[in-house]
Amino acid sequence: MSLDTPSVKPHDRLQAALADDLEAVGALIRARMASEHAPRIPEVTAHLVEAGGKRVRPMMTLAAARICGYEGPYHVHLAATVEFIHTATLLHDDVVDGSEQRRGRPAANLLWDNKSSVLVGDYLFARSFQLMTEAGRLDVLKVLSNASAVIAEGEVLQLTAAQNLATTEDVYLQVVRGKTAALFSAATEVGAMVADAAPDVVQAFYNYGDALGVSFQIADDILDFAGDTAKTGKNVGDDFRERKLTLPLIKAIATGGDADRDFWVRTIEKGKQQDGDLEHALQLLENYGSLEKSRQDALAWAEKAKRELDVVPQGDLTDMLRDLADYVVSRLN
Amino acid sequence: MSLDTPSVKPHDRLQAALADDLEAVGALIRARMASEHAPRIPEVTAHLVEAGGKRVRPMMTLAAARICGYEGPYHVHLAATVEFIHTATLLHDDVVDGSEQRRGRPAANLLWDNKSSVLVGDYLFARSFQLMTEAGRLDVLKVLSNASAVIAEGEVLQLTAAQNLATTEDVYLQVVRGKTAALFSAATEVGAMVADAAPDVVQAFYNYGDALGVSFQIADDILDFAGDTAKTGKNVGDDFRERKLTLPLIKAIATGGDADRDFWVRTIEKGKQQDGDLEHALQLLENYGSLEKSRQDALAWAEKAKRELDVVPQGDLTDMLRDLADYVVSRLN
Incomplete structure (x- = not known):
C-alpha cells in the first residue's frame, strides 16, 4: 500500500516522510533522559518513552521547520524539547488525576510513586529548557x-x-x-x-x-x-x-x-x-x-x-498537515 | 543599633544594604505570580510569598551583581527568577515529603491539595523561565x-x-x-x-x-x-x-x-x-x-x-557575604 493512499493515516505518512528526523529526535531524547547520578530517572522516563506515544507534537515541529525550508540541526532539539515538556506534563497529570493507565501501561505513579512522578517530571521540564538553550x-x-x-x-x-x-x-x-x-x-x-x-x-x-x-x-x-x-x-x-x-x-x-x-x-x-x-x-x-x-x-x-x-509554502508535508486536521474530526463520523 | 554592629545578623545587614533592589524584586514577584484566568494560582503563591521566607537566594543574586558594579535593571529579574524556582521546589517538596508546615504556616498541600501544589509549582517554574528570557x-x-x-x-x-x-x-x-x-x-x-x-x-x-x-x-x-x-x-x-x-x-x-x-x-x-x-x-x-x-x-x-x-571586588557587600558564611556555622556553637 502506497503512503499516498488516502486510507493510510496522515500520522503514518508524516512519520514516513520525517523518518530520519524522527530517528534523530529519538536518539536525542534517549541521550538526555539519562541521569548520571539518579538511576530512578531513566527508569521512569524509559517506561513512558518506550511505551511509544505517537510523537505527534515533535512531528509538528519537524514538519513546520521542513515546510519552511530549514536545513540546520536545531529543529531536532526543539522537537525533543516539545516531547520532554509533553512527557513532564503527562507525569504530573497522572499524579493530579490519580491515573491508573498511561499509553496502555500502568501509570508511573502506580509503578513507582507520586513522588517519583513529580520529581522526574520536574527533571524533564528542566532538561527541556537546557535543550532549548542549545538552539541559541x-x-x-x-x-x-x-x-x-x-x-x-x-x-x-x-x-x-x-x-x-x-x-x-x-x-x-x-x-x-x-x-x-x-x-x-x-x-x-x-x-x-x-x-x-x-x-x-x-x-x-x-x-x-x-x-x-x-x-x-x-x-x-x-x-x-x-x-x-x-x-x-x-x-x-x-x-x-x-x-x-x-x-x-x-x-x-x-x-x-x-x-x-x-x-x-x-x-x-x-x-x-x-x-x-x-x-x-x-x-x-x-x-x-x-x-x-x-x-x-x-x-x-x-x-x-x-x-x-x-x-505557508505548499508541498507534500503541508498536505499531510491538512489531512491531519481532517483525520482528527473523521473519528467523529 | 548600627547596622555595622556585629550582633546584627549579616542577613539583616544585607537586607538593609539592598533594600531598594529587594523592593523591586518583591514588586516583580507580586506582578508575575498573578494569573489572568486561574485565581487559585495567586491564592497559593500569596500564601507562600506573604509568609515571607528570608529571600536569601535573591539577595545573593543582587549582592553579586552589585559587587561586580552592575547598574542595569536585570539583576532584579534574575533575583525574582531564583525566588520563583525556589518557591516552585518548596511546593513540590511539600507534596513529596507530605509536609504539614512551611514557613510557620500550614503547607499549601494541606490548605488546598496536592494537585494545586504540583500545578502551581509548574506554573511558577514556567514563569521563572519567562522572566529569565526577559534578561536576554x-x-x-x-x-x-x-x-x-x-x-x-x-x-x-x-x-x-x-x-x-x-x-x-x-x-x-x-x-x-x-x-x-x-x-x-x-x-x-x-x-x-x-x-x-x-x-x-x-x-x-x-x-x-x-x-x-x-x-x-x-x-x-x-x-x-x-x-x-x-x-x-x-x-x-x-x-x-x-x-x-x-x-x-x-x-x-x-x-x-x-x-x-x-x-x-x-x-x-x-x-x-x-x-x-x-x-x-x-x-x-x-x-x-x-x-x-x-x-x-x-x-x-x-x-x-x-x-x-x-x-572578587572588595567592599561592604563582600564583607557581608563573608559574614553570612560565618553566620551559617555560628548556629552550631
Missing part, C-alpha cells in the same frame, strides 16, 4: 516558556472549574488551550521560527496548531460520551463520572435550563451519582443535540486549521 | 536550567538513597548539591554574569554559593540532632524518624561498623523504630564524635566560601 534562540525560548505557563494555568483552571455548573464555553476553551492547544501551537510555531520564516508564516503555523489542538480536544471530549471503547481505549462516560464539564455537557446544561437543573446539581456539583444517571445524561445530550453541536464546533476548528495553511 | 541572556538561561536539572536530580537521588545504609558521603554531597547548593551557586553566578564580570570572578561567585550551600545544609542536618527546638522550629530527630541518611548518621554508621549494624538495619533500613531508639542513636553519634566531625566539615566549607571571595 531567545525568541524560541520565550514561546516555549509562555506555552509552559499557559499549560500549567489551564490545568489549574480545570481543577477549579471542575464540578462548577457555571463553567462557560469560554472557560472550557481556556482550559482546552492550556491542556492541549498551547503545546500544539508552540510546536508548530517554533518549527517555523527556527527556519526564520516570515512573521505571517510563523503566525499561520501558530494558528494552525492552536485550531488543530482545540479541534482535537473537542473530538476527544465527544468520544468520551459517544466513542467505541474498543477503538478509543476509554470507557464511555469517564468524564461524567469524574464530573468534568466538557463541551457536550456545557451545551446540554445551557440548553436544558431549569428543567434539568436538579439532575446536574446532584450528579456533577454534588457528585451523588447512582445507577441510570449516565444513561439519563446521554439521553439529555441526545435530546438537545449537544453532541452534534459539539461535532460542528470541532469541524469548524479543523477547517480553520486547514485554512491557516494557505499562506 | 542565553548564558544565564543555561546556568539556571542546569541548576533546575541538578535540583530535580538531587531530589530523586535523595528519594532512592533514603533508608539505604550503603549511602556514602559522596552520595550525600550530591544530594546536598541538588537540594541546596545548586540554587545558591546559580544565584551568585548569574548575579556576576549579568554584570559581565570576568570569568574568574564568575567562577569565584559560583564556588562561593556552592560552598555556602553545602555548609548551610550540613549545619541544618546537624541541628536536626543537636538543635534547640525553640530556636530552629524543628523537632530533634525528625530526620532519624524519617530515616534520612544525613552526614552525622553516615559518619556514625561508618565508624560503628558491625557492632551497631543490627540497630541501624532495624531503625533506618526496616524503619521498625521503638521508644528509646532516638536516644540510643544520639548516644552513638556522641560516642563516635559524629556531630563534631560534621561540624568540622561545615566549618571547612564555610572557610572555603570566604576564601573564594578573595578574587
